[in-house]
Amino acid sequence: MKLSVDLEALIRAIPDFPIPGILFRDITPLLKDAGGFKAAIDVFVERFKNEEIDRIVAIEARGYMLGAPLAYALGTGFVPVRKPGKLPGTKFVEEYALEYGTNALEIHDDAVSAGERVLVVDDLLATGGTAAATGRLLSKLGADVIGFAFLIELEALGGRKALPAIPVTSFITY
Numbered sequence: 636m637k638l639s640v641d642l643e644a645l646i647r648a649i650p651d652f653p654i655p656g657i658l659f660r661d662i663t664p665l666l667k668d669a670g671g672f673k674a675a676i677d678v679f680v681e682r683f684k685n686e687e688i689d690r691i692v693a694i695e696a697r698g699y700m701l702g703a704p705l706a707y708a709l710g711t712g713f714v715p716v717r718k719p720g721k722l723p724g725t726k727f728v729e730e731y732a733l734e735y736g737t738n739a740l741e742i743h744d745d746a747v748s749a750g751e752r753v754l755v756v757d758d759l760l761a762t763g764g765t766a767a768a769t770g771r772l773l774s775k776l777g778a779d780v781i782g783f784a785f786l787i788e789l790e791a792l793g794g795r796k797a798l799p800a801i802p803v804t805s806f807i808t809y
Contacts, residue, residue, distance in 0.1 A: 749777030763797025
């Protein structure tokens with residue numbers, strides 16, 4: 636797919652955020668650019684339009700900005716994976732390590748049904764801890780994770796290694 640917008644040019648690098656030593660890749664300039672945002676969603680749609688997908692599962696919070704419009708464009712359901720304390724009702728919790736600490740994720744216990752084909756979407760793949768935790772949550776629900784899709788991948792951090800045996804797609808690599 637030939638893009639009329641240079642997506643990488645719309646991603647800002649912010650050193651020492653959220654802690655010293657981290658180079659944060661900020662997608663907010665891309666999101667505020669109408670052509671850039673549309674082009675970003677379009678690359679996801681083009682890649683996954685011929686896949687059988689029952690649900691797009693997106694990771695809080697930047698994953699929602701890509702996952703919700705992708706679910707709409709593909710005509711699928713959308714499932715949010717949230718940080719602790721933000722989902723009411725019965726849920727599963729999974730802890731994970733970040734490149735700069737630890738956290739946890741939650742999903743409703745009825746978010747997907749066993750055997751449903753899901754695509755996990757987030758803005759960035761770093762160490763893979765967040766995505767792997769999401770995969771473990773979906774496994775508890777019996778979902779068939781058909782892939783992980785990221786706008787950005789930080790190759791040097793080796794996040795793909797945390798996601799063995801499931802296809803990983805990224806569109807911009809650093």
